[in-house]
Amino acid sequence: MHRTWSAIVVAVAGGFVLAAFAFDDLRTPNAVVWQPTAEAGRGLEHAHGLVLQEAKDGVLWASDGFSIYRSEGDRGFLKVHAVTPPLDLSWIAYSRTLRRLLGFEEAIEVFSISPSVLLVFVGGEIQRVDLETGSTEVVHRLRYFGKGEGRGVMPFGITVDGEGRVYYGEYVTRHLVEGETVALYRSDDGGRSFEIVYEFQPLVVRHIHAVQWDPYADVLWMGTGDGDEQSRVGFSKDHGETFLWVGQDSQDFRTVNFAFSETHVDWLSDTVEPAARALRWQRANWGIETSPEALPGHGHYLQPIGDGYSVGTTAEEAVSLWLVGPELGLNKIMEWPLGEPGRGAFPTVRLARGQPETDDWLYFSPLRVRDGEPAIYRLRRPVAFAAAGVDMPGGNRQFTRDDP
16 A cells, blocks of 8 residues: 555656646747856857847847747847647647757748738748737748758748848758749738749759848849759849849859848858858959858858948858958857757758848857757857957957957
């Protein structure tokens, strides 16, 4: 009898422990604050558990599983909505533990049409969310998504033009077979419906990496991959109907996003053979320049930060943050040790869509690095320049390389 009661007590206690673990593992907090951290030996602040999505119009958007967060001004994040994926394998992303083990941190992509209307790519669907009314509507289903298919869309494969048209490019990880195509989609009604606007012939490209609006020239840019013959970079003057290719058939034109300025368009090559570099296309003469130095891993995201400088990231073989100078010089700001191999997608550092050059902070999310759950980090620009060993433009260097 004593043993029976002991077994019951153990079972009940174990049940409580399991329930407490499940509650903590499945829930997402209502608020996340900025906290100081000394990661990578530099003075930083981070918002723990969040994945960076977008920085636009003074609002910072983020996600934690299927929950959406917003930060305005210099304040922390408040949860504003949670989407529900279709009933399939996507539901594993409800578990924080499984997200980390499987490398599934980017369970959703959040794209804002306005401060109160979002498009959320989740579980192979596009859901249109109205935060004012709290309503959610499934407006589109992706052709390629899920196990053996891929994530459906890349972080910089979504954009909106100056007249409110929304675009996204298809991203599939498997090799397509004869008759299957990859397409660019467009919405002319504020994200309420999507139709194919440009379609590659079968087997011409594997997938679309980047779709971005160029506010200086009012054109739409697109980048594709992965093989030499599948990689191309170009722009459209007619809202995605046709494209002019400024370069193709080379790993130089395999990129996952673009950085725009008045005089040129920059990108990092998403390759290691040949080694990744920063590239620049001059608007005046269509000439292309290449950085004299190489990057240690696949070049991923690049973002202008003012005075001719950009911040860039590398992925896969080396997860690091770089300062790219006006002449395409490369100076490393910081790096992270790699996580365990085989954790789903490759390790990378994610930047925000739409971050303005005037923002005092740099925002970034290292993902699938060793001993690190997702987090958004922010670093002041003077500290970034100092960490890279570069004098800040205007002689306003406020820190030394050894400062915290």
